[in-house]
Amino acid sequence: MSAPFKELRVSNDAMNDPEELRRRFWDEGYLFFKKLQDPNKLWDLRRQMLTVIASGGWLVAGTDAMDGIADISRQCTEGDIEYTDVYHEVYKLEAFHRSAHWPEVMDMMEKVIGRPVLPHPQKIARIWFPKYTEHTTPVHQDFVHFQGNFETYTCWAPVGDCPIELGGLAVLPGSHKVNRVLDHHFSLGAGGLCVDTDAPDSFWHTTNYEIGDTLIFHSLTIHQALPNLTEDRLRVSLDNRYQAQDDPIAEHMLAPHLNRFSELRWEEVYRDWASDDLKYYWKALNLHVVPRDFSYSNQGFSEALALAKGGDGRAILHLNRIIKRDPTTEQAKAAMEVLQA
Numbered sequence: 001m002s003a004p005f006k007e008l009r010v011s012n013d014a015m016n017d018p019e020e021l022r023r024r025f026w027d028e029g030y031l032f033f034k035k036l037q038d039p040n041k042l043w044d045l046r047r048q049m050l051t052v053i054a055s056g057g058w059l060v061a062g063t064d065a066m067d068g069i070a071d072i073s074r075q076c077t078e079g080d081i082e083y084t085d086v087y088h089e090v091y092k093l094e095a096f097h098r099s100a101h102w103p104e105v106m107d108m109m110e111k112v113i114g115r116p117v118l119p120h121p122q123k124i125a126r127i128w129f130p131k132y133t134e135h136t137t138p139v140h141q142d143f144v145h146f147q148g149n150f151e152t153y154t155c156w157a158p159v160g161d162c163p164i165e166l167g168g169l170a171v172l173p174g175s176h177k178v179n180r181v182l183d184h185h186f187s188l189g190a191g192g193l194c195v196d197t198d199a200p201d202s203f204w205h206t207t208n209y210e211i212g213d214t215l216i217f218h219s220l221t222i223h224q225a226l227p228n229l230t231e232d233r234l235r236v237s238l239d240n241r242y243q244a245q246d247d248p249i250a251e252h253m254l255a256p257h258l259n260r261f262s263e264l265r266w267e268e269v270y271r272d273w274a275s276d277d278l279k280y281y282w283k284a285l286n287l288h289v290v291p292r293d294f295s296y297s298n299q300g301f302s303e304a305l306a307l308a309k310g311g312d313g314r315a316i317l318h319l320n321r322i323i324k325r326d327p328t329t330e331q332a333k334a335a336m337e338v339l340q341a
């Protein structure tokens with residue numbers, strides 16, 4: 001995205017007015033708050049996350065973990081085994097899961113949703129390397145990934161300051177009003193699916209995020225991440241999902257993130273936790289669980305096969321990643337066939 005984009009509309013003035021919050025949410029498809037979350041708690045979370053990331057070898061030795069200075073030679077992303085190896089260690093942090101249940105976040109989600117809220121069991125963090133911009137999260141709607149029901153909202157927050165050049169989130173205001181899931185196509189980047197849009201850059205809203213700043217948006221709101229253009233900084237962020245407890249939730253959102261690529265069970269996640277209150281908290285609720293719809297990801301995969309046949313470098317990279325991850329899967333076999341041809 002080349003400048004000039006617009007600033008996100010700040011809704012702190014309406015924080016205690018649920019009706020006005022919902023009006024703005026339905027108008028623009030998002031709500032943005034400065035310092036909704038306590039920076040001190042987030043700094044503490046950042047320390048914990050980056051300490052684990054440092055042990056995983058992703059930071060330059062001898063630097064302060066809090067600075068998040070990446071060892072570029074370790075670049076990897078979702079879908080790579082090396083990514084999951086370190087990410088799943090971060091995933092075991094109790095503080096990371098607890099952050100999605102902080103009262104300031106839950107209270108806000110209750111106001112926006114207007115009914116008792118379920119934070120999805122599947123919490124998500126992103127740890128994005130610099131100088132790896134072909135893997136930037138593409139333009140998409142979240143529904144293709146988490147499914148369940150449209151009234152599911154994403155809460156995105158950087159764990160640290162996140163100026164534009166570090167690659168925070170940008171949203172296309174009002175785009176949720178299409179009121180349907182748009183066609184998604186193969187892409188690199190988180191989720192691997194993108195929608196084509198001809199919206200000029202000036203239609204997009206983003207900001208120089210400071211720690212504590214929080215962006216909430218609808219499952220149909222079109223959004224993307226900006227590229228991490230820094231020399232050497234990791235971008236660390238949270239994107240958690242919330243919905244009403246009595247709306248349907250897709251089965252896979254009950255499992256740990258990136259569980260399909262490398263098995264990780266909740267028991268392992270919970271092994272070193274100090275308290276029990278958040279362990280399997282959703283099991284006490286009578287959730288309406290619906291099966292996962294693989295049509296979106298299958299479509300992306302068939303497109304990748306077709307593109308790779310035509311010599312598309314991004315598709316070839318994607319197929320090689322699938323093969324490297326596990327050469328025995330059906331997708332890996334199909335990918336090998338195409339690459340060998």
Ligand SMILES: O=C(O)CCC(=O)C(=O)O
Nearest residue numbers: 126137142154156225239
């Ligand atoms: O942080 C990213 O790059 C992806 C975030 C995103 O698309 C989301 O939170 O839904």
Ligand SMILES: [Fe+2]
Nearest residue numbers: 140141142223
């Ligand atoms: Fe998203």
